[in-house]
Amino acid sequence: GAGVSQSPSNKVTEKGKDVELRCDPISGHTALYWYRQRLGQGLEFLIYFQGNSAPDKSGLPSDRFSAERTGESVSTLTIQRTQQEDSAVYLCASSLERTVEQYFGPGTRLTVT
Amino acid sequence: AQSVTQLDSQVPVFEEAPVELRCNYSSSVSVYLFWYVQYPNQGLQLLLKYLSGSTLVKGINGFEAEFNKSQTSFHLRKPSVHISDTAEYFCAVSEGNQGGKLIFGQGTELSVKP
Numbered sequence: 001g002a003g004v005s006q007s008p009s010n011k012v013t014e015k016g017k018d019v020e021l022r023c024d025p026i027s028g029h030t031a032l033y034w035y036r037q038r039l040g041q042g043l044e045f046l047i048y049f050q051g052n053s054a055p056d057k058s059g060l061p062s063d064r065f066s067a068e069r070t071g072e073s074v075s076t077l078t079i080q081r082t083q084q085e086d087s088a089v090y091l092c093a094s095s096l097e098r099t100v101e102q103y104f105g106p107g108t109r110l111t112v113t
Numbered sequence: 114a115q116s117v118t119q120l121d122s123q124v125p126v127f128e129e130a131p132v133e134l135r136c137n138y139s140s141s142v143s144v145y146l147f148w149y150v151q152y153p154n155q156g157l158q159l160l161l162k163y164l165s166g167s168t169l170v171k172g173i174n175g176f177e178a179e180f181n182k183s184q185t186s187f188h189l190r191k192p193s194v195h196i197s198d199t200a201e202y203f204c205a206v207s208e209g210n211q212g213g214k215l216i217f218g219q220g221t222e223l224s225v226k227p
């Protein structure tokens with residue numbers, strides 16, 4: 001079956017512009033996660049959606065970052081007024097409710113010039 | 114707060130040699146432990162996980178890991194590596210009451226040479 005998909009695969013933007021990154025989770029997966037992977041570093045948790053519960057936003061690095069999820073499907077991560085330090089690979093993952101195995105998408109490579 | 118430390122950023126090894134990638138974690142509660150692999154230009158793939166039960170867990174591609182609660186470690190091992198095992202390996206921890214979010218280590222780059 002189809003895995004987690006993300007778009008675009010690559011995004012180059014100018015400093016100060018806003019960007020939107022999209023994630024399509026595996027059908028039926030109620031949990032959705034966003035992570036960030038900076039060059040040469042591990043993954044940092046950003047935000048977590050579980051069904052209709054309030055999202056866990058504890059990992060968002062600043063108020064320039066926000067995310068939405070439509071029901072149990074698509075999620076969009078928005079970064080406003082991008083900075084060079086936002087350059088990273090943004091990974092999305094999904095999982096079934098009450099299971100711990102997360103399935104990762106291929107990521108969106110964001111470059112802020 | 115949880116944290117994960119991968120003690121080696123790079124591990125070079127010759128083909129068919131054994132390898133151990135080290136991972137230590139800190140947490141005040143029970144945890145779930147994971148190893149993920151990231152092949153060049155590919156996404157993350159789950160290698161193995163420890164949830165409960167036997168402390169020795171076996172994963173894909175001949176890898177295994179042992180959970181040691183007293184040493185708060187979850188080291189990954191393979192008795193004989195192949196060139197195709199060259200990749201970045203990430204250790205991760207999840208606390209049961211944190212909704213499943215993963216805290217990752219910095220990664221270990223395994224380079225297998227002929």
